[in-house]
Amino acid sequence: MAIPKGKIGYPILGDSSLEFYRSVPLYINSRIEEYGARIFQSRILNKPTVFVCSCSAVKELLTEHHTKMSLGYKAMLHHLYGDNIMFEEATEADRLHALMHHVFIQNALPKFDRIVQKFIQRHFSDLHSSDSVQVYETFKLFATELMLALFLDLDATDSPDLAHDVASLATTHWHGVISVPLNLKVSYWSSSCKQAVESKDKLLELIRTRLASQADKGSFLTRARQAGFKDQSELEQHILPFVSALVPKAIASLLTSFTLALCSKSKDNMQEMARESSDYLEWCLLETERLWPPVLGGRRLVREDFILDGYKVPKGYAVIYVSSIAHRDPDVFKNPDTFDPTRWADNSKEKEKLLFCYGDGPRCCVGTSLMKNLIKKVSQYLVGRYNWTLGDQDEDLDYKWLPMARPKELSASFTKVDQSEALSESPGKD
Ligand code: HEM
Numbered sequence: 001m002a003i004p005k006g007k008i009g010y011p012i013l014g015d016s017s018l019e020f021y022r023s024v025p026l027y028i029n030s031r032i033e034e035y036g037a038r039i040f041q042s043r044i045l046n047k048p049t050v051f052v053c054s055c056s057a058v059k060e061l062l063t064e065h066h067t068k069m070s071l072g073y074k075a076m077l078h079h080l081y082g083d084n085i086m087f088e089e090a091t092e093a094d095r096l097h098a099l100m101h102h103v104f105i106q107n108a109l110p111k112f113d114r115i116v117q118k119f120i121q122r123h124f125s126d127l128h129s130s131d132s133v134q135v136y137e138t139f140k141l142f143a144t145e146l147m148l149a150l151f152l153d154l155d156a157t158d159s160p161d162l163a164h165d166v167a168s169l170a171t172t173h174w175h176g177v178i179s180v181p182l183n184l185k186v187s188y189w190s191s192s193c194k195q196a197v198e199s200k201d202k203l204l205e206l207i208r209t210r211l212a213s214q215a216d217k218g219s220f221l222t223r224a225r226q227a228g229f230k231d232q233s234e235l236e237q238h239i240l241p242f243v244s245a246l247v248p249k250a251i252a253s254l255l256t257s258f259t260l261a262l263c264s265k266s267k268d269n270m271q272e273m274a275r276e277s278s279d280y281l282e283w284c285l286l287e288t289e290r291l292w293p294p295v296l297g298g299r300r301l302v303r304e305d306f307i308l309d310g311y312k313v314p315k316g317y318a319v320i321y322v323s324s325i326a327h328r329d330p331d332v333f334k335n336p337d338t339f340d341p342t343r344w345a346d347n348s349k350e351k352e353k354l355l356f357c358y359g360d361g362p363r364c365c366v367g368t369s370l371m372k373n374l375i376k377k378v379s380q381y382l383v384g385r386y387n388w389t390l391g392d393q394d395e396d397l398d399y400k401w402l403p404m405a406r407p408k409e410l411s412a413s414f415t416k417v418d419q420s421e422a423l424s425e426s427p428g429k430d
Contacts, residue, residue: 148166172198259388302318
């Protein structure tokens, strides 16, 4: 049994959080290179932390050792999300997982397809009429309005003022989330944190009102009410994350990375290939998840010692698994930094199990199938209707890594494809 290489240093003095937040890939890749290993240790958030960055070790961590760890978000986020599955231990988490699965899977949302189609049409049918589209902002607005419609039954066109208020509350709430680890200035931290907590309370109040007013049998809110949450407060707390800014940002990130990747001038015409083959489009989406997962990974607190891939992980340590680095593990993915959809041509279902864009194991994302389906519908629509090219900026765009990874804003221009060339893979025909 080996001890992971790396320095945990002295409390506070040895902390390397700032270096980590400044550039996640630089921080991790330099250590992988220095230690010659994809598992190493250091001190983050003033806690000795084991980093897990190989595909096989992330898999092992999330599927075999989950009972020996708790999720490491409570101290940072509890004041902003209240009692929530993200902070629960195994048995409670299993109960809540089952309830949420019952409410969130696509089949449980009979109106899902119709609502998604409506918002795709509303936000993307006219992209060609503008010379330059700010891609990330366009996807984020789409995703924000879609989430309000899906989870609060609130249509931004019918109730623009209310939708605007909710979106701005969600933004202030989000500023509280990002200010937690990054802010060293206590005065700023406390003011943005206070506003974020006030926004959380207002969002919860709104959720309460919407829950009370919903009679429609097929709506998400009605199903959520009947799902078996132990009381009203538990129910409200579990709707909160999905009307917050977190999910739209993740959706916009994936769609922006997809749009950018399919612009590459150095490759065959990937847009055309994706238009002609739904398999190829599927591989492009898997490559997008592999190279640019919006959620960095996850943090856990170790409750009992265990051995991970031959390394000792001691009780009292934290563990951070980093999906985007594990997805570039050269032992698993040849030429790992290259966007190569054809790598998925063989046995893609089996290989997909090596992606952690939505986590893995019992604590994986409850929204996985819903989100994958949504991303597929949007991307099908885009390749079916448009060709697009990047504006002035470089293909090799900078990424912003935390708290949600995404390409920095880019502009693109969209032209409609000749409909006679396009195959009939518009989302309505799926
Ligand atoms: C593109 C959008 C999304 C991405 C990329 C994403 C990603 C993730 C990831 C990586 C985790 C695991 C974190 C960890 O291991 O610590 C997670 C957990 C979770 N996700 Fe998502 N998610 C998305 C959207 C959603 C949606 C729409 C829902 C609800 C319908 C949802 C519900 C959850 C829940 C409840 C958990 C925590 C599960 C637990 O603690 O057991 N997510 N998500």
